[in-house]
Each structure stands twice: as structure tokens, then as C-alpha cells.
Amino acid sequence: MSILNFIFNLLSGEFSFFGYFFLFLTAALEATPMFGFFVPGQVVAVGAGILAKIGSLQLFETLLVFSVGAVMGDLVGYYLGAKYGENFILKYGKYFYLKKENFQKTQALIEEHAGKTIIGGRFNSVTRALTPFAAGSANVSFLKFLFFDILGGISWAVTFTMLGYLFGDNYKLITDYFGEFLVIAFILGALIAYAYKKINQKRRIFHRRHLYILLINLLALYTLARMLENFVNQELIISFDHWLNSALEIFRNPYLNDLFILTTHLAGTITMIIFGFVALIFFISRKKWRYSLMLLIAMSGGKIIEVLIKNIIGRNRPDNALVETVGYSLPSGHATIAIIFYSILIYYFRNHLRNAHLKYTLITFCTFIILAVGFSRIYLRAHWFSDVVAGFALGAFWLTLVILSLEFITTVFKEKVGKIKNYLNR
Structure with a gap:
């Protein structure tokens, strides 16, 4: 049995809920300042796209849970930023690989170009987990943040999931030639x-x-x-x-x-x-x-x-x-x-x-x-x-x-x- 067939069987039926919940949790955790550096959300999204291509996951459901997970994680980051501000990064950042200078640069970008930074920040490994927090800390209005964050979350989910989905055929060709393992x-x-x-x-x-x-x-x-x-x-x-x-x-x-x-x-x-x-x-x-x-x-x-x-x-x-x-x-x-x-x-x-x-x-x-x-x-x-x-x-x-x-x-x-x-x- 190949790994993909094993995953297909695992994600079928009663286990499908846990598969989609894992995708949701990955997207949400990647957007929080505490865990963002450690969670390989983009890699998981590409992998989920490949699984969607071969039929182990449904493409629409995959895009949906990634988008919702990304937005929910960002809302947690925004809330923490609004409530605790820069002191949170200064006190706990060293435990989660978050640097003060990266936070300050992100906050400066937020103050100058809030919309572009909220959307673009999700695609950068350094600013991904900091952008929502910086937006909350900079007192960006909630509705404004939510609008751009939904655009950014959907764009991120579609980009990396579809990258894996389009790569699915090539993945099959590569594994047939070199071997899946x-x-x-x-x-x-x-x-x-x-x-x-x-x-x-x-x-x-x-x-x-x-x-x-x-x-x-x-x-x-x-x-x-x-x-x-x-x-x-x-x-x-x-x-x-x-x-x-x-x-x-x-x-x-x-x-x-x-x-x-x-x-x-x-x-x-x-x-x-x-x-x-x-x-x-x-x-x-x-x-x-x-x-x-x-x-x-x-x-x-x-x-x-x-x-x-x-x-x-x-x-x-x-x-x-x-x-x-x-x-x-x-x-x-x-x-x-x-x-x-x-x-x-x-x-x-x-x-x-x-x-x-x-x-x-x-x-x-x-x-x-x-x-x-x-x-x-x-x-x-x-x-x-x-x-x-x-x-x-x-x-x-x-x-x-x-x-x-x-x-x-x-x-x-x-x-x-x-x-x-x-x-x-x-």
C-alpha cells in the first residue's frame, strides 16, 4: 500500500472530520504569535492540495477550513495585540522566537499601509504571526482589520492549496519515476x-x-x-x-x-x-x-x-x-x-x-x-x-x-x- 492510499483510507468515513480539523488547527496556530514560527502551515496547505488532487480530500472543504482557520487565528492575534500590546512581545517573545525589531518593523508598516500589510504579511514567514498582533496593538479598527484579514486569509488558502493541487499530477509522475518513499x-x-x-x-x-x-x-x-x-x-x-x-x-x-x-x-x-x-x-x-x-x-x-x-x-x-x-x-x-x-x-x-x-x-x-x-x-x-x-x-x-x-x-x-x-x- 502506498502512503497516499493509506492517507486516503485514513481520511475516509469517520476519520474525515479529524483530517479537516487538523487543517483548521494548523492554519489557526500558524497565525498566532505564540506558535506561528513553529507551525509549517504553508507546507501543510501544499500537502493538502496534493491530497485534494488525488481525491483524499475535497477541494472546496479544504479551502474553506484553511480560510476559516487562518482568519480565526488572526483574530486571536488581533485580540492579544489590542489587549496586551508591545509588552507581550517584550515579555514572552523570546520564548516563541519573536524578535522586538521584527515586531516594530511590522507595526510601522501597519501604521503606514494597514491593508497591504495585513494581506501581504500572511505570505511572509517573519511577519505572518506578528501582523494581526501588530494591527491590534496599533489600534487598527476591527472592521477594517477583519475586511483585509478575510481577503488575506482566503488568498493565502487558495494560493498554497492550489499550488499543491496543480502539483498533484507532477507529484504522481515524479513518484512513479523515483519512487514515492x-x-x-x-x-x-x-x-x-x-x-x-x-x-x-x-x-x-x-x-x-x-x-x-x-x-x-x-x-x-x-x-x-x-x-x-x-x-x-x-x-x-x-x-x-x-x-x-x-x-x-x-x-x-x-x-x-x-x-x-x-x-x-x-x-x-x-x-x-x-x-x-x-x-x-x-x-x-x-x-x-x-x-x-x-x-x-x-x-x-x-x-x-x-x-x-x-x-x-x-x-x-x-x-x-x-x-x-x-x-x-x-x-x-x-x-x-x-x-x-x-x-x-x-x-x-x-x-x-x-x-x-x-x-x-x-x-x-x-x-x-x-x-x-x-x-x-x-x-x-x-x-x-x-x-x-x-x-x-x-x-x-x-x-x-x-x-x-x-x-x-x-x-x-x-x-x-x-x-x-x-x-x-x-
């Missing part, structure tokens, strides 16, 4: 790399080691997409999957079976719950709050994404597995969770152990466990080789994304994070 991975990777560059230009948050983490992230994303595309198109690696599955038969015996069953349990559900809980208690006892949060987000999020991809792909497992298996095969859940959990331990050992011999011994041991778990899934006929590679890639991609995101959050919201840490450390 590779195209989506390229778009997602480009967005991650662009966000990394823009954030670092403004904040200088990331250092050399984070660049290496970004490169691992992008390589893992490509590898995951490549494995998914290989299965969809039944490429050469699928033949290798079947060959390897058969070739291992001559090595299978009761002793190795027991050994690899024990090995595979090192990333089993019960084991990971126990190990994860112990690791969480350890990090909390050491007051390593970032690692605690990393562990929770990476393991829970990784599991959710793995199950979602399995249901999108729907690949069957090998026959006659030597262990009990449930659900689809691609990607391997054991491989995903193994690389997430044991890589977090590696990341901790690398940064916090001073004894070099002990550090590299533990890092080598964790690396061996990751690889052993992956091989055990193939040996036990629980997964194909490409399932395990995809699982490793998914886990590496998600974990590195979580690491970079936490670095961004803890730096941008340093004061808030510091207060929370002080409270927890009592």
Missing part, C-alpha cells in the same frame, strides 16, 4: 537540513558533533526509504532476502536456535520495558533529565512509527518462524527498538564515562548486542534481511532527530528549562 524522504530530509541550517545561523546552537548526527539522520532516512522502495518494486534485495533465508538453513540447529532465541529477547517487549524502566530510574537518579526525556520520546515514538509503517507496507513475514511473531514484517520492531535503546546507552557512555577502557568496552558491547539482535531476527526467520536494515535505519533516524530536537529546545528555552531542572533537582 524516496521522494518523501528527499522532501523530509531537505526540510530537516534547511531547519538545521536556519536555526544554527540565528542561534549557533549546533556544533561539529551535531553535524555528524545530522549526517547520520539523513543517511538513515535514505536507507529506510530505499528499503521500503525495494520491497514495493520487488528489487534485487528482495531476492537476496529469500536467498539468505534459505542459505542459513544449513546452520540451524537446536543449540544455535536456543542461543539466538535468548539473543532476540534482549530487544523483546518485556525486556525493553524492564531495561527501559531501569535506565529511566538511573538517569533520574543522576539528574540527567535530557537523557530521561530522550529515552521516553525515542522509544515510545519509535514504536509508534514502526507500527505505522508496518501497516502502510503490509509485508508478510518469512514462513516457519522459530519464535512467535505477530503482525507485519517491515520494518523489524526488534531492530528499531534495539538500536534506539542501546544507542542511547552508547551516547551516555561516550559523553559521561571518564575511564576510557570501560567506556569503549561498554560501547563495543552495546554495538555487539544491536548487531546480534538484528542477526537473530533473520536466523530465527522472524524477519527478512531488508526488514532488519529498515528497522536499524528507522531507529537511527528517529533517535538522531530526537537528539537534535532536544538540543534545540533546551537551548532556545534555556531559562524555562533551567527553572524546571531546578524544581526537579530539589
Whole structure:
């Protein structure tokens, strides 16, 4: 099943309300000064246009909810500006990436050309969330603001939704040629790399080691997409999957079976719950709050994404597995969770152990466990080789994304994070 078909089924029937509500919420939040910088409304609008083109959404309803959402979000911004004025930006702007100078420039434009600024401000990433607030702060009459804001909201919704709608045919041609998963991975990777560059230009948050983490992230994303595309198109690696599955038969015996069953349990559900809980208690006892949060987000999020991809792909497992298996095969859940959990331990050992011999011994041991778990899934006929590679890639991609995101959050919201840490450390 392709991603677009999966989305089509998801948005059909009883789930359609939630799809349109998500579009409404995106448009509304993008227009508010608190969340505007973080919400990719234009990207979502283009994506919704593509979905409308292929029939997953209705074009009129999509345009309507985006327009109404944009106007409603602007009204919230206008109200906040009228009630709290510039003091709101001065007091809370630093927490939401809003700069005083950008607000003052927007306010100056409002005072000179209110109508043009209200309409045009929506199309600028810097002024989008500030324009309604500045209009309220500058005491622009409500009816005047509402008139131009409705024009701007409708224009914005039509422009970006129709851009995706018109691109829909080309999207189909591109995905037919390159592969849908590779195209989506390229778009997602480009967005991650662009966000990394823009954030670092403004904040200088990331250092050399984070660049290496970004490169691992992008390589893992490509590898995951490549494995998914290989299965969809039944490429050469699928033949290798079947060959390897058969070739291992001559090595299978009761002793190795027991050994690899024990090995595979090192990333089993019960084991990971126990190990994860112990690791969480350890990090909390050491007051390593970032690692605690990393562990929770990476393991829970990784599991959710793995199950979602399995249901999108729907690949069957090998026959006659030597262990009990449930659900689809691609990607391997054991491989995903193994690389997430044991890589977090590696990341901790690398940064916090001073004894070099002990550090590299533990890092080598964790690396061996990751690889052993992956091989055990193939040996036990629980997964194909490409399932395990995809699982490793998914886990590496998600974990590195979580690491970079936490670095961004803890730096941008340093004061808030510091207060929370002080409270927890009592």
C-alpha cells in the first residue's frame, strides 16, 4: 500500500472530520504569535492540495477550513495585540522566537499601509504571526482589520492549496519515476537540513558533533526509504532476502536456535520495558533529565512509527518462524527498538564515562548486542534481511532527530528549562 492510499483510507468515513480539523488547527496556530514560527502551515496547505488532487480530500472543504482557520487565528492575534500590546512581545517573545525589531518593523508598516500589510504579511514567514498582533496593538479598527484579514486569509488558502493541487499530477509522475518513499524522504530530509541550517545561523546552537548526527539522520532516512522502495518494486534485495533465508538453513540447529532465541529477547517487549524502566530510574537518579526525556520520546515514538509503517507496507513475514511473531514484517520492531535503546546507552557512555577502557568496552558491547539482535531476527526467520536494515535505519533516524530536537529546545528555552531542572533537582 502506498502512503497516499493509506492517507486516503485514513481520511475516509469517520476519520474525515479529524483530517479537516487538523487543517483548521494548523492554519489557526500558524497565525498566532505564540506558535506561528513553529507551525509549517504553508507546507501543510501544499500537502493538502496534493491530497485534494488525488481525491483524499475535497477541494472546496479544504479551502474553506484553511480560510476559516487562518482568519480565526488572526483574530486571536488581533485580540492579544489590542489587549496586551508591545509588552507581550517584550515579555514572552523570546520564548516563541519573536524578535522586538521584527515586531516594530511590522507595526510601522501597519501604521503606514494597514491593508497591504495585513494581506501581504500572511505570505511572509517573519511577519505572518506578528501582523494581526501588530494591527491590534496599533489600534487598527476591527472592521477594517477583519475586511483585509478575510481577503488575506482566503488568498493565502487558495494560493498554497492550489499550488499543491496543480502539483498533484507532477507529484504522481515524479513518484512513479523515483519512487514515492524516496521522494518523501528527499522532501523530509531537505526540510530537516534547511531547519538545521536556519536555526544554527540565528542561534549557533549546533556544533561539529551535531553535524555528524545530522549526517547520520539523513543517511538513515535514505536507507529506510530505499528499503521500503525495494520491497514495493520487488528489487534485487528482495531476492537476496529469500536467498539468505534459505542459505542459513544449513546452520540451524537446536543449540544455535536456543542461543539466538535468548539473543532476540534482549530487544523483546518485556525486556525493553524492564531495561527501559531501569535506565529511566538511573538517569533520574543522576539528574540527567535530557537523557530521561530522550529515552521516553525515542522509544515510545519509535514504536509508534514502526507500527505505522508496518501497516502502510503490509509485508508478510518469512514462513516457519522459530519464535512467535505477530503482525507485519517491515520494518523489524526488534531492530528499531534495539538500536534506539542501546544507542542511547552508547551516547551516555561516550559523553559521561571518564575511564576510557570501560567506556569503549561498554560501547563495543552495546554495538555487539544491536548487531546480534538484528542477526537473530533473520536466523530465527522472524524477519527478512531488508526488514532488519529498515528497522536499524528507522531507529537511527528517529533517535538522531530526537537528539537534535532536544538540543534545540533546551537551548532556545534555556531559562524555562533551567527553572524546571531546578524544581526537579530539589
